Amino acid sequence: MKEAKIKIIWPNNHETFVSEGDDWFSSAEKAGLEIPTGCLTGSCGACEIDVNGETVRACISDIKSKEKCILKVVLTTDPFWEN
Numbered sequence: 037m038k039e040a041k042i043k044i045i046w047p048n049n050h051e052t053f054v055s056e057g058d059d060w061f062s063s064a065e066k067a068g069l070e071i072p073t074g075c076l077t078g079s080c081g082a083c084e085i086d087v088n089g090e091t092v093r094a095c096i097s098d099i100k101s102k103e104k105c106i107l108k109v110v111l112t113t114d115p116f117w118e119n
């Protein structure tokens with residue numbers, strides 16, 4: 037069993053613990069957030085989030101933590117996808 041040792045601080049100030057390799061969408065859902073989606077193939081950018089200052093496309097990325105065990109996530113917004 038994987039150990040949940042990566043702490044994520046979400047934009048709604050909820051904090052959750054996840055494991056390396058967990059997916060961003062279900063992890064966000066556990067924190068009460070929904071990451072926007074579009075193509076789900078990595079090409080549109082609708083699911084982009086900012087993780088410790090680095091842009092990540094959630095649909096093609098698993099949660100990774102290098103040396104830091106705290107990831108601060110910001111949902112990015114794209115005017116193209118807003119109405």
Ligand code: FES
Nearest residue numbers: 074075076081095
């Ligand atoms: S949903 Fe389009 S890049 Fe992730």
